[in-house]
Amino acid sequence: MARYTGSVCRLCRRETMKLYLKGDRCYSDKCAVERRNYPPGQHGQGRGKLSNYGTQLREKQRIRRIYGLGEKQFRDYFKEADRQKGVTGTNFLVLLERRLDNTVYRLGFANSRAEARQLVRHDHFRVNGKKANIPSILLRPGDKISVAESSRQIGAINDSLEALPRRGLPPWLDLDKAAYEGVFKILPTREEMNLPVQEQLVVEFYSK
Secondary structure, rough: OOOOOOHHHHHHHHHHHOOOOOOOHHOOOOHHHHHOOOOOOOOHOOOOOHHHHHHHHHHHHHHHHHHOHHHHHHHHHHHHHOOOOOOOHHHHHHHHOHHHHHHHHOOOOOOEEEEEEHHHOOOOOOOEEEEOOOOOOEEEOOOOEEEEEOOOHHHHHHHHHHHHHHHHOOOOOEOOOOOEEEEEEEOOOHHOOOOOOHHHHHHHHOOO
């Protein structure tokens, strides 16, 4: 799978919104979107109006970049959401939120989803007491996520926990900061996810 290795701040500028890919930097005055709120490149400030297809494509890219997924994996989640009962767009976002790396980030154990993914792969977390080193594990209501005993002194994890109040803890998660563990309580609703995206545009994009 192709992996983007360039500046992630460039991705935020391309989507003209904060994707929170750089942790603390995104909350400071060094944020690239705050300083230059227009797409990168020679013609960044002169781009014309997007077509319907272009609008749908940009929204799909925006959500994909927020969660840090490749195109094939992202499309597979959409196919799974489309098979489920209910609203496809909401099902899609719920699947993305259920990922272990996303939950590690949401609980405050990492400053970004990319950092969470790396920590998960390096065996720093447990799910229901068992080793879990696959970022794409889908959590279920009642699952307990904890930092491995030997990893609780890692500076990145502790620094991120200290910064959690700035981001806030989602209502579908519980966190016991002292015990380094959290619980995925329930599946989130669309209102609770509070994401500044229009998932219906992604549904339209993949339904062509």
